[in-house]
Amino acid sequence: MTSDVVGYNRILARAAARSGAAQWAEAAGLWEQVTERNPVRGENWLRLAEARHALKDYPAALQAYERVADLGVRPLGSPGAAFPGDVPYPSPGEIAYRIACCHAGLGDRKQATEALGEALSKGFRDLDRAREDDLWESLRENARVREMLAIIDTAGLSRDEGWRTDLRLLAREIKRRAYAPFAEVSEQDFDRAVGDLDRQIPGLSDAQIMIGMMKLLRPLGDGHAFINQPEDNQQLARALPVEFYLFAEGLFVTAADPACLRLLGARIDKIGGRPVEEVMAALDPVISRDNEQEAAFKAPALLRRVAFLHALGLLDDPGKATLAVRFPDGSSGEVTVDPMPAKPGRSYPYPPGWLALHDTLPTPPPLHLRNRDLAYWFNYLPQADLVYFQFNGVEDHPAEPFDMFCDRLFAFIDGHRSARLVIDVRWNGGGNTFLTQPLLHHLIGCRTINRRGALFVIIGRLTFSAAQNTVTAIERETQAIFVGEPTGSRPNFIGETVPFELPYSKVTANVADLYWQTSWPGDHRPWIAPEIYTPPTFEAYSQNRDPAMEAILASHEHLPGS
16 A cells, blocks of 8 residues: 555656646656546646647547546645646636637537637636637637627727727626625616616716726625726826825825825815715715725725716816815815826835825834835834734745745744734735735744734734735634724635726726635624724824834733733
8 A cells, every 4th residue: 555655656746747847748648647546636637637738639638627627626826736836727617618628629619619608607717818829719700709708899999889898898797707796786786787887878988987887896795896997098097196094083195296295194174175075975886895994995095086086076177186184283275286197017105206204203103104015024122022023915025935934933933932923914905815824824833922912913904805814814723812903804705806808998897706715604794803993093193103003012911801
């Protein structure tokens, strides 16, 4: 028996090596031996199918892919996943698409078309890949294939016809992709809303049509759903050169371009002559969210987008916005702000050249406002015998992947016998959930930290997506005490970012197709709530104070239930 196991493992290792080197003939032979010895593991059949497909042995590849469809495979990036990271997510829709490709490779046009329809019905994601795949070249003139793959010649379409074409595709993809498209509205009501928007298109501006599309996404209960303007449409991308943040005391400017530095620290009372509360209420129907905390984060960002405020009838002129403000010195006034083109690419937390209020204050900024452009970093506070770890993004840094960083972090904790650890995820909007496993394993195994009163997690409205999955797992598996304000997502939520482009307008849309059940099935909470509630206040922010850290540093008394 031992020799059989050793022999199997050797063949498995050789098969993986040959696949990695794209030596497909040898790989196929080896994977055949692997599946003979272990026919119940879907990953083995997937690697065999890939090798056969690369050899254009479509009948044999089809047979292997059909076994994969029966057995399933582990998600990419999960521990133990036995296939390359560049392989597309092997969902049922993806496997069904590969089966369709085998039929196309065999020249069976009818079966290939039927199988492609099956793949789409199972949620196949990447229409662009199918449009470009050489196997479908002979079928691209087939009317049904063109319809399924949304192959649309927009050159001859009028403006109204183009937008209507985009709307039909968006509606189709919402129905096809969304995890629960009719959980909050019936399909009949959804179709009615699509029809209403379709009829109104001739009298609407581009921004108003996009607003209508956003409203279609709102009932999905999907905080990852979005509609974004085309990358080259600077008119729609223009934004006020300030950052707004909603504190307990109201809406304030926390950062600004040099042209608007006089607004730093000002409270915004009105926009376009309307009270901020009225403007926020008008934005509510167009903001997709997992909960109201996420909306509290998204709404201030949308307030900067003058084209959409104008489309909603909140501004008279899309080229400027008049703000009624209360300045830090207590005086009030009106300031007219001109929008600026949005700079391409990621600029986090602020565009280059902007100044943040906390950098203008006489005292140094608190830890949570430093190094926000880094995905992760930590600092040791010897006076408090505490390690502060700020976790801003679930991604790998090129200089030190996250698993290696976690090893170093916990080696430091062990070496210094640190009594407490603070994990600050209040600015963490997500990334790749699978990367967080090393952190969770270290936390579970570290007796010094995994005990009541030694582990604190600071959460907030931007704690979202993969960061939400992380804190949900930490809540489930450790003795952590949560501090701050509620998270921006649910313990169990719908989410995934797989955007697609609408052919005429070049608008980018996203509809999530996965349900992340990181907590128990009966957990219907709208968020993870802190045990120590320290909501953000402008009073503390304007003094470079951090109430969350202050509460943690003051937590020395171990009272019953605390």
